[in-house]
Amino acid sequence: MIKRNEMMDMPVIDEAVRDFLRTSQKQLTGRLKDIQTEANEKRVPVIPHETVAFFNWFLPILQPKIIVEVGTAIGFSGALMLEASHPEAHVTTIERNPDMMIKAKQHFKELDIEDKVTLLEGQAGDLLRTIETDTVDFVFMDSAKAKYYDFFPECFRMLKVGGVLAVDDVLQGGTILEEDKDIPRRRRKIHRKLNDFLSVVLDHPALDATIIPVGDGLLMITKRKDADFDFMLPEATIEETDQKE
Template identity: 50%
Template sequence: MRNEMMYRPIINEDILHYLRTEQKSLTGALGELEELAHENGVPVIPHETVVFLQFLLRQKRPKTVLEIGTAIGFSASLMAETLGEDAKITTIDRFPVMIEKAKKNFEKLDLTEQITLLEGDAADLLSSLEGPYDFIFMDSAKAKYITFLPECLRLLADDGILMVDDIFQAGTILQPIEEIPRKNRAIHRKLNEFLAEITKSPELSSTLLPLGDGVALISKNK
């Protein structure tokens, strides 16, 4: 399950290597999980995004967090450990293989009381949630970002932050559609729709960062 986007950097490779190797490492069982994921090509957030997410969460100190896209549970565990027991994490995934791996990792890290795993399609589950959430992290099917955005904004607290991962498609996002392989064109179109919405909407503030395969931070204008 190699994450190709992690190996097609959108910034200088020397800088990328520095960001991934010279910033503070995770320790304990969570550090072991990160290392194991990278060794086996499991798609988890790269270390430069890990460090940024830790910093952001420590400044924001959200009490309620929603994640869309659990995968093996690494990022949910990172958020839980960074914020401590006062914060509650709700995470959504629809793939049985990932769900089982995430459950095992939450148990191993003793986070089952802090993290609630919802099993099913986010398209169905988001509408059943009430919120508000102080922080939402979306790292799921890229073509669905534009679809999930209205529900995320509904669930987001007025002073909350929505963080969206993997928005630049390994730096190809601005290429003409004709240059994109046919199998990736739907994702390309939907991601461009998403980027246009979050950068142009008068109701939103956003900033885009070249971390990993690109990160967007979005808040609602008051």
């Protein structure tokens, strides 16, 4: 079941400029193009074409081999990242929606990239902790926006120094700038948690960060040195870690 996301209709830049970015930049081809077209027609929330174009420019420069994705959806972004990255790249991707998982598996099979994908089903908060590595080149986080704050410490931990984390949809149609009282009650948790997240990462000495106004705001973070972000973990997770130690 696909939940409607009204932010898809709230561009953070001039609408005519947005449409230009989506139609005038190099288009996809083949089966990946078909998946993108079908998703757009059915209002499945995949990354918009301006973000596709950015990834297709950026990832060949970064040349990541080890990629982690939080939020598989129908597998479109995972497949795109594999196509744009190092020929030996592998994606570990996490999804909690069973319907999305079915579509993702189907698309990975159609694209003949099943051997390059590890698909984990469940809650990202639990599964991220099972990825025992600090050698990840690139992390793409495109999941529950209210959870970005909670997920960040594990994403940061698994990145190698010099690794990059991309976080999607951080501007919330521009509403990120509004007062809490002006945000609809159903979206206030997202609003508060995103603002808390941005207040930590945008000016932290261990990070280089910038927000690119493509899609609904793409936050790019480079890990410059190790740091302790455990204060961002949910309280239950901190207690569990303490007990293990």
